[in-house]
Amino acid sequence: MAQQQLHIALVGNPNSGKTSLFNALTGLNQKVGNFPGVTVDKKTGNSQLSEHLVANIIDLPGTYSLYPRRADEWVAYKVMMDADPEIKHDLTLLVADASNLKRNLLFCSQILDLKRPVVVALTMMDLASKKGIEIDVAGLERDLGVPVVTVNPRKNKGLTQLKKVLVQAAKQVNPANSRDFIPNKEMAPQAVTQMQQLQPQLSDYGAIHYLINHENFPLNSQLQHSIEQIEIDNKFNPSKTQADEIMQRYTRIKTIMQQNVVEPDPLQRKLFTERLDNLLLHRVWGYLILLAVLFLLFQSIFWLAQFPMDAIDWSFSQLTGWFNSHLPGVWWSNLLVNGLVAGVNGVLVFVPQIMILFGLITILEDSGYMARISFLSDKLMRKVGLNGKSVMPMISGFACAVPAIMSARNIENKKERLLTILVTPLMSCSARLPVYTILIALVVPNHYYFGFLSMQGLVMMGLYLLGTVMALVVSYVLKFTIKLTEKSFFILELPVYRAPRWKNVGVTMIEKARIFITDAGRIIIVISLLLWFLSSYGPSSKMDALDARYAVLQQKATTEAQQAAYTRQYNSEKLQNSYAGILGKSIEPVITPLGFDWKIGIALITSFAAREVFVGTMATLYSVEENDNSTLKEKMNGALREDGTKVYTLPTAMSLMVFYVLAMQCMSTLAVVKRETRSWKWPTIQFIYMTALAYLMSYIAYHIF
Template sequence: MAEGMIQIGLVGNPNSGKSSLFNALTGLNQKVGNFPGVTVDKKTGKCHLSEGVESTITDLPGTYSLYPKRADEWVTYRVLMGQDNEIQVDMLVLLADASNLKRNLLFVSQIIDLKLPVVVALTMMDLARSKGIEIDIEGLERELGVPVVAVNPRKNKGIAQLKKVMAATARHQYKSPARDFIANNELATGAIEKVKTLVHGLSDYKAVHYLINHEHFRLDDSLQVNIEETEKEFQFNHTKTQAEEILHRYNRIKLIMQQTVAEPDPLHKSLFTEKLDDLLLHRVWGYFILLSVLFLLFQSVFMIAQYPMDAIEWAFGNFSSWLSTTLPGGWFSDLLINGLVAGLSGILVFVPQIMILFGLITILEDTGYMARISFLTDKLMRKVGLNGKSVMPMISAFACAVPAIMSARNIENTKERLLTILITPLMSCSARLPVYTILIALVIPAKKIAGFISLQGLVMMGLYLLGLVMAMLVSWVAKWFINIKERSFFILELPMYRAPRWNNIFTTMVQKAKIFVVDAGKVIMVISLLLWALSSYGPGNRMEAVTSQYAQLKSSQPENVEQLEKEEDAARLANSYAGILGKSIEPVIAPLGYDWKIGIALITSFAAREVFVGTMATLYSVGEDSSEDGLFLREKMKLAKKADGSPVYTLATGLSLMVFYVFAMQCMSTLAIVRRETRSWKWPVVQLIYMTALAYLMSLLVYEIFKDVTITL
């Protein structure tokens, strides 16, 4: 390694603190892409180690050993074996969880025997101490033969010392151990020596992996044949060699642990974690607690966010009124008030709910409860063709389906991974939240049950549970049609319970709000402005006819000018390009209780579901209620009438529309990511067809059930 820019790989077991250390080392100097040829996240970042030593750090996917099973583990394995075209690491920073040291040392020992420069970062020392575990770090460093540094990236402790040791390693001040951790050569002496003559520069242990996995390496055909012949010549047995290796490693690890680690008697006391797990993972009470947590989550989202949402609505209502009275009439003022401001209000009013939802989900993840949900639901998931690991993508999809679908890569079983991808969009993502919020406020009374339970919050929770239940049913049906035979395993490490990191929670809330405002906001604003144009203009002959008709009526009925102006606005909207589009699909959606304005919103929200609100804001600003200064969007929608004078948004229509948005696949980004993850257009098309059909049929059923039911707001 020469001084200058060095390439560092960050490796370790899952849940060992890799992401936290990566963030601590690189700060904001990060970028996220994909590893070449596979859909696995590739996080890289810059880090200044010392004067003259700069580094690029790549956060490699977590793995338990050098025997990969999942796609993400193969990514790490290929990098460590020098088989990745793009990433050639100069050194490794290897994280080891001090609270589970025996298991982590298996991977540490394997990395040491690859003879790559390595620094061991010992994490979770606070958890180890809470378990009564004391580690002699100097002794551990001496036994392993590589530098060991205790770090706590969550509190930024030990980072300076780690950088110092990394820089020293880059300057060759630390050497790889001369002796192997175990006698690797004895695992298959003849075969190993033969492979080392075929591929120069291999350690004994790396030669073992060439014998086991050479078919997966980038080697020329003649070398592949020679290694295959070596296996046959020396009767090399993959399984036996691997088993012997692991046994020898754990024997050596046991001796190291005896000399360097003081552990309490396991029967001395029952840890707080174990006692809490007995309750939270109970076969009966665990499910009640889970439902209670979800109940509190959605009650909080609806009740806490109500105050800032009302304030934002009030501010925009007054701002629009002020602009209406201040600006001169004309197309620019109309564009600014009914296009730009109306679209912007439709974005910002939902920021409080999105921030609260993400904040609460982050608390569940930080405390360790989210992993318990996976463990708790594994038995139920298996009955519908999934496993407990499917829960994590499904819960993540309450935020956004795109990263949730990408996270399904961690599911080893191909069929279970595909089923998870197919049903994940049925979870109600944050993009649906604005739609639910405005419709619930329209048709569900703001009443309290038993004096403290919000009825609107209960309906919100019901919509989320509806998507979850339907996802289970769809998976149960689909498992009979997807003919992939593969054994399934569910192995999950339950993290220790920890206090939430409030800085992390606040940062996540701000980041998610920013993503919503910037990414979703751009789409909403573009569509809002485009919709304003389509709603304000139409075929010349039709718009001229409306103008001429109402000019005559105003001159003949001067006492009704104000009412006639409202009717003219409505007629112009109906004859605009947007109105013509909405009227053309109205026969299809009329059985669901929808009018042509809702039809336009259904079309525009295929770009992104949250566009529904922006569409409504524009249509009801451009349309018949535009003269009602200061009215909030939901009030304008509440006043909307059909041609026969009946209200558009009845209980039946509102519930039907909510159900439609629970089930409909109205997200182009999700379809694109499904295509990318499955490497086929077949599954996105299947998803689009089944979800659209399900949305239509269920909405029709709901409308028929509730069309004769009235409720007092």
């Protein structure tokens, strides 16, 4: 028997446990894209409900009511109203927070009145219990008229029962509730009746929403005109109707709460969350604790990743040595060893750090502390033209600028949103991490102060702070040049502190490693192979002359040491006369004041495709030149300029790291800025100011050190 597919829309208030439930139901069977026509994340995933039924779950953006304001709320609203032509659902799975039931029931009651099959998943019952809240689930189910299932997705509790109820709902065992939560039709009886004559499938409440928001729905002009006429004929007042509706809903919700919920005395002792917030949100200690948390984050990236990185490096070194000793000295073995293997090594060696960074960020998000960072930062953000909501995209920028810039759509104020988009790429994303790591390891001693403060970790944190400080400075300057005036408000719901879900942390780490290997890795390997060709071949006239000269020298060599020296010299000159060498030499005069040589110049060009390509480029260039089984770090450490001095000195490395902190080294970021701002003006301004800033600060860093 073939499997049937059920389409479920997952909805709920922000911080109600909706994402946790989505992750618990779908596991790794998730896809992330964009909703049609808008840059709003669309998460979908499959869940096996029974032997013959698979659910395709659409995780809709969190929203507090069916009266949307932001772009992501409009997405959820249109799907709920069946006004999205590309996304249809058979069933609504509504997540409600038991510890904030009164607020959650407003949205819940609105969804019920749309008269579609609904199942309510009641989350955070453990937290409600800690607050002293007791809920009569059976009574609540009776009053709402739909199935209510208690779940704890963090501990995988209640999921089996929820799946059974979803299967029953799919079979129409529990059809849509026939009762209205409030008498919707009485608010505008004639207008609702006439609207339903035009659109017979609408419930009374759905008809009211069509009267209020029909301009935003994909309806033909004749239908739009007819609805306008109904509004005029019946003197329909959207604002008055909406206010009347909300008052009636809260009156009914109050009755339901009195009948089914026992709440404690509000003067009871403060909860653990509130007591902890007194410390973590303190006007002095809060900021010191935040700095300590960030410091530990960057220290951990070095502490924890050192051993797996060394193991991967050693493994590839051994593999290269084995290939060099067993394969014939022909072009394809050179391509395999110095192109493919070097490129794969450049990808895999940084996977441990990527996983650790994302794992630690997930722990901060899961525990509820990430929202506190937004709260603490609001005062500072306002001084530079942003607000507390800008913090989340900027912190997300530590992972990747592309989704971070897309998440800025949650900022209602246009000027603050634009400023956030323009400065977010200055936050050091995970793609820069491989660059920082290899350069810090080369020039910063692995010294510990007081037995636990790593010098390398301090430099890493300094680079991240430099990007953050420059983002605030640039925003302060730009706020005087962008002429948009619009009032701004910062309203943030602080989630309760909870123990991180270690399974979720593990899933995130694996998923981010997979994305890094498949997305960034693909680019790195393709560019490594292209670079191998460009650095192995050049104009025939130059290459033929070089081959002839060194053939004579090799014949004159009398010892193995002389032959090895001539081979190294030949590889070096061959690289300089290759297509890659010619390209690097042509831009060398521009980058010499920054302490860079022509090989670094090639890496700057190739890494515009993706910042992490820098490491793959270095791996390929030095492998082609030296062709031995030493690690990339050893090759870079031994690299010399033409005058015999080391390439990677402290001034050069610091200059290069500062350049990568501040430069726009990513095509994808520019593309997403263009899409978000719908203009080439802002990405062009962004590219120019970031490149100029990077050059200037890199020049200063080189001459200071």
